[in-house]
Amino acid sequence: MGEPIETLDGWFVWHQLTTVDWPTWWGWAPADRAAALAERVTLWETWAALEANHLGSVGMYAVAGERADFMAIYLRPTLDELIDLKASLQTTKFYTVERAQYSYISVVELATYVAKGNPDPENNAELRARLRPILPDRHAVCFYPMSKRRQGDDNWYMTDRAVRAHLMRGHGAVGHKYSQHVTQIISGSQGLDDWEWGVTLLADDPIWFKKLVYEMRFDEASARFAEFGPFYVGTRLDPPGWIRRLGGR
Numbered sequence: 481m482g483e484p485i486e487t488l489d490g491w492f493v494w495h496q497l498t499t500v501d502w503p504t505w506w507g508w509a510p511a512d513r514a515a516a517l518a519e520r521v522t523l524w525e526t527w528a529a530l531e532a533n534h535l536g537s538v539g540m541y542a543v544a545g546e547r548a549d550f551m552a553i554y555l556r557p558t559l560d561e562l563i564d565l566k567a568s569l570q571t572t573k574f575y576t577v578e579r580a581q582y583s584y585i586s587v588v589e590l591a592t593y594v595a596k597g598n599p600d601p602e603n604n605a606e607l608r609a610r611l612r613p614i615l616p617d618r619h620a621v622c623f624y625p626m627s628k629r630r631q632g633d634d635n636w637y638m639t640d641r642a643v644r645a646h647l648m649r650g651h652g653a654v655g656h657k658y659s660q661h662v663t664q665i666i667s668g669s670q671g672l673d674d675w676e677w678g679v680t681l682l683a684d685d686p687i688w689f690k691k692l693v694y695e696m697r698f699d700e701a702s703a704r705f706a707e708f709g710p711f712y713v714g715t716r717l718d719p720p721g722w723i724r725r726l727g728g729r
């Protein structure tokens with residue numbers, strides 16, 4: 481029979497995917513557009529200040545393809561703060577031209593399958609850094625939600641704990657080959673959103689997402705048990721880059 485393992489839980493995460501209502505946006509007077517961009521950048525600067533004090537993190541990305549225009553990733557210690565953050569976005573002018581495309585809530589998670597002893601983040605700085613991650617300044621991002629299958633013999637939740645630990649060791653070994661190129665943030669979303677985990681991958685070159693996920697598909701933990709939601713891929717924006725994409729200067 482399956483048996484849960486302990487998870488270490490860190491910051492809450494909101495993946496926010498939006499498009500811009502371009503006809504409305506371009507219909508605004510240039511001065512109104514400039515004011516809306518400046519207002520949003522001011523808010524962004526308050527988030528950056530929080531990040532500097534290690535009270536959260538924010539990443540803004542331009543999304544490839546037409547699933548979305550932008551993805552923001554917000555990390556905060558509590559769900560309340562993510563809700564407050566949304567409320568402050570909603571007071572900005574720019575919010576009136578943003579259209580939600582996808583939204584995902586989860587909590588940064590470390591599964592303890594491969595942990596030695598009794599890991600305690602309070603006296604382990606490395607664990608704390610992984611549970612409360614500052615998004616690294618890497619050029620490319622990939623985000624997708626996923627679940628573990630529950631079907632016939634391929635039911636992750638009815639699989640013996642020792643077998644799961646063995647599979648996760650294999651999974652970790654594949655992933656570890658890419659550790660130089662890809663930073664991975666796994667966030668759990670059981671009870672929080674539609675899928676069971678959010679996968680956030682960051683790399684300087686997006687080709688590493690394809691190489692890593694391709695190789696992982698052959699690993700038993702993925703080959704037998706993984707089910708995937710929509711994939712989003714993009715590149716990082718700083719405030720000036722974001723402003724340029726919106727036609728500002």
Ligand code: 76R
Nearest residue numbers: 591594648652655656659664666677679693696697702706
């Ligand atoms: O935390 C650790 O680094 C220890 C090993 C490890 C665990 C426990 C690990 C390593 N992962 C763990 C758990 Mn992972 N991971 C994914 C995906 O696309 C797919 O097929 C699956 C999506 C990728 C790409 C990936 C990458 N991992 C998990 C879990 C929770 C399982 C549970 O609790 O049941 C999921 C859903 C998941 C999914 N993983 C790694 C990586 C990489 C790159 C590593 C190596 C990290 C490193 O060593 O630097």
